[in-house]
Amino acid sequence: MSHSAPAMGKRPSTLRGATLPKWSPWAIAAGAVVLAVVIGLVGGLDSKVQWGLIAGILFVLGTYGIAARVEGRRQAKDRVATSLVWVCFLIAVVPLASLIWTTVKRGVKVFDIYFLTHSMGVVADSEPGGGIYHAIIGTLEQVGLATLIAAPIGVLTAVYLVEYGRGKLSTAITFFVDVMTGIPSIVAGLFILSLMLILDLEPFGFAGSLALAILMMPVVVRSTEEMLKLVPNELREASLALGVPKWRTILKVVLPTSIGGITTGVMLAVARITGETAPVLLLVWGTNFINTNPFSGAQASLPLYIYQQYANSAGSNAAYDRAWAAALALIAFVMILNMVARGIARWKAPKTGR
Amino acid sequence: MKLQRKNRLRALSLGAVAVSGALALTACGSDDTGTKSSATGGATTGSASSIKCDDAKGQLLADGSSAQKNAIDAWVKAFSAACSGVQINYKGGGSGAGVTAFTQGQVAFAGSDSALKPEEVAASKKMCTGGGQGIDLPMVGGPIAVGFNVPGVDKLVLNASTVAKIFDSKISKWNDSAIAKLNPGVTLPDLKIQAFHRSDESGTTDNFTKYLIAAAPSDWKYSGGKAWQAKGGQSAPQSSGVAQQVKQTSGAIGYMELSFAKDGIKAASIDTGASAPVDATVENATKAIADAQVIGTGKDLSLKLNRATKADGAYPITLVTYEIVCDKGNKSDSLAATKAFLTYIASEDGQKVLSSIDYAPIPADIIAKVRTTIAGLS
């Protein structure tokens, strides 16, 4: 390191250099915030975001200045790195916290039993009233069907890759599954749409399920693959050595051992596709009425409902309230799925022998 | 083995819970019939007695113009109250989407702000069986308001030339002399004009620019059409989006159906060369539409509006929304519902609803022809 030599030279003769007291980062942070507020007030900056940015910059600069004077440049750099990491963390937390906070705060306004058990029906977009029942039904059915398609195919593909896969075919599958993970949801929607245009079909819920299944499969394959790889080879060898056929080994030993992880993977994939709007927008059309049949007629879905409430509202507060409340319901659903999935993962984690 | 069985049991029970949960959910929900909501928009939704359901039932899919979305919402509310067996699902996806969906046979009827083009009529012949074709039925008229949001300004007069220059970014400040000349006695702020246009293709844009072409040809050099052509300015999707942005932005101006120009958006009056500037009101729009000629042939009733009108009290920036159906060969399963719904909206009660929600009814002699045509649909 080029800068260590001069730093060495300046070091005082004692073995330990001077160090800042433990409370110094807090003091510097407090000083930076106060200074930023003063600058903000004097400079007439009306955006709190700017105040925060100024405070962050002052904090990093202040830390460097003070630490460089007291502890030397190497230590100062270390402290700057520490303070930068903290500042980055705080900068990132602000929007994310604001997102959750706004959704909860504005979502609870109309979020009640009536909202959950009624569809929009004939309520106009700009009027109060109505609910998300039809959207919940649509989302559950579309996502459920997508899962029924994607989960078995995904798990079987992963089994093939881990247990059988060798040679060009599995390399190709691995590569394209990875690439498929990155397919934009709108492209999957366009693909099903181009099929529908050829077959002259009207929009219906199951078309959305197909697009969602395309998005879901690679995610299931990836996570299942990881889980199957964690199953110790000893288990397989023991089973095979007893003369159990390979397919039974897989069904009775490998899959049960990793079932927790696979379930988690599938649930996380479900959580991901539940929030997809674009394919549903293209393929499922959206409706204000309850339609429980995913194979015929337009359906609604939660993300689409949020978008339509936002887009058709003409700035009406009733529609914004509904959009936020639906967002709250959607986030709650996704979060619960996530937490349950992670819970299962922790609870059923295979003993890897490490 | 025991472990696995437990796993399978657990998975099974999980699935059972999920399925029964979904079933329980399907059981307890219902469609909102609008009884809870305070009916603000469609206060006068017509008496149910005038609606004849006949044997209409099932789901009626329709798509098209977002300009008439508010009118359809009000009609659907009244109609559903009388005919509970019919669900009308009108998606205001835009005129183009409506016509496309119609010619592909996806919807029973479409709403469009412009009459069918010859090639669209040709395409519709595939869908309308038995030698039928798509026809235009004028059903809703509407003034397109030039809505503005300028602090301290309540009334504003503009003429075709200034509107063209504003939307073409030639006038960029509210206190520009061209605007000031039209508004003596109004203190205009030194504020940048934020002109909003539609980002999607739209019949509203089409009608708005047709007006500019007809009334200010020297200031609006573009050829017109559903897509916005001028450079500069900002955009938002659909009338709703434009209204939303104008409402939120100080110094904003945008064009939208009159029914969207409320809560903080004010509509400018237009100096057409008539004795006094014309307000964007329903009555004034009806007056302009009354001037229109039917140019459709056969059962088609498409209209030609006189956009450069200088008649007193005729608001020139109007659009007429057509419902598009097959004259013959409509889909048999949705024909009854379509006919019942169209009959209602063309009826006196149906048209009466319009003016209370900022739309213009179709003049009496034209709507009479519409009614005869609807009666003959098959």
Next chain:
Amino acid sequence: MDISTQNTDEAPPPTSQPSAALQKRASRGATRPGDRIFLGLSRGSGIFLLVIMAAIAVFLTYRASLAISKDHGNFLTTFEWNTNTIPPVFGIAVLAFGTVVSSIIAMALAVPVAVAIALFITHYAPRRLSGPVAYVIDLLAAVPSIVYGLWGALVLVPHMNGLFGWLDKYFGWTGIFSWQGGAPRSMLTVSILLAIMILPIITNVSREVFRQVPQMHEEAALALGATRWEVIRMSVLPFGRSGVISASMLGLGRALGETMAVATVLSPTFDINASLLDPGGGTFAQNIASKFGEATADGRDALIASGLVLFVITLLVNGAARVIIARRAEYSGANA
């Protein structure tokens, strides 16, 4: 299920199998009917995935070729998107520009912050804080994009006015940051929103990589008297570099294809604007979502053509990410 019916075709008794040959034969999976069927099923579903990918490419290309053959502009360089006129004139130049620029800015903003948060979780945060923070960031990665869009349009956009004014005042002379004072629904706002959206993904992957840094490397560096920053610079970052790059690529793929968040926030116009602050521009996905409603049959094909370009771009980005990851192949329990 086919598998259960195969139960009756029970395999020959295990004793008849020489144990040495067992592994070999079983792995070929062709010896017993049960194995053959199971292998067929699992290989079949793998092939099915490949078929889907191929079908996507084929169908999109087919519809796209229909559109491009009717295009009277240059598909790559025309600055217009008029698909409903006769003849249709459209080109993807503006979309390609907007998509690439917004994603790159989003990356530039998100990657350093994400790496910092990953370091925060793995190396800096007090233990009591790091667990919950990691968990929350995991959950945030699952927040649907439409919610980010709603939040972006209603909360973030009004908050950008101050920042835009400040940028215009001090950096307006660059041209990139000049601002006419329109509503801040511009490319920069989109980029910031995209950065916020991809932050959790990049953080999660980077965090996993930083966790895997061998303890020995760090301890060795510490023993030499390195400060914490020096430990990170010398042992953690070099080890995690490829992981961070691939994480960024994943984020980039997400940003390129993001639809709803962009569609709700951006005020699209079909031209390339030097300023990031003035409204304008567009991205592939946003253009598809917002133009789809009014598109005629030709218009839809044109949108599908632009979707094909997006598809190819994301394929390249993701493919590159995977190649980088593949360089450091992981140890796998099976097939070892």
